[in-house]
Amino acid sequence: MKKIIKSSFLGIYLSFCLFSSAQAATIVVQGNMQSEIQFLADQLTEAKVANVGPFLFYEGKVNNHTIVVSQTMIGAANAAVATYIAIDKYHPDLVINQGMAGGYINNLNVYDIVIAD
Secondary structure, eight states: OOBOOHHHHHHHHHHHHHHSOSSOOEEEEEESSHHHHHHHHTTOEEEEEEEETTEEEEEEEETTEEEEEEEOOSSHHHHHHHHHHHHHHHOOSEEEEOSOGGGTOTTOOTTBOOOOO
16 A cells, blocks of 8 residues: 555545546545544635534535535444435535545555555
């Protein structure tokens, strides 16, 4: 696994938004703690904040794409509920979940990327 710094992750993420499709897409990016999502949330333009139950959602734009950054809180059950809410409320084309793999793989470090197959 390759380490990247936070700004590089944002670059990869924004590159995906810019080049993946000519059509506007809705993308949900999830993290379980405020420290994991705040950097991404700060990059949004036209940002709106919504609280749904205990979950926090930032909705905004990156170019012509709608980006929803979601704080799911800690735990798989919370992540599942927050994902359901995000899908029901925002109807995303893509959901990116970040920050959970550390609970499953002991030798991960901060900013490591794990891609499921």
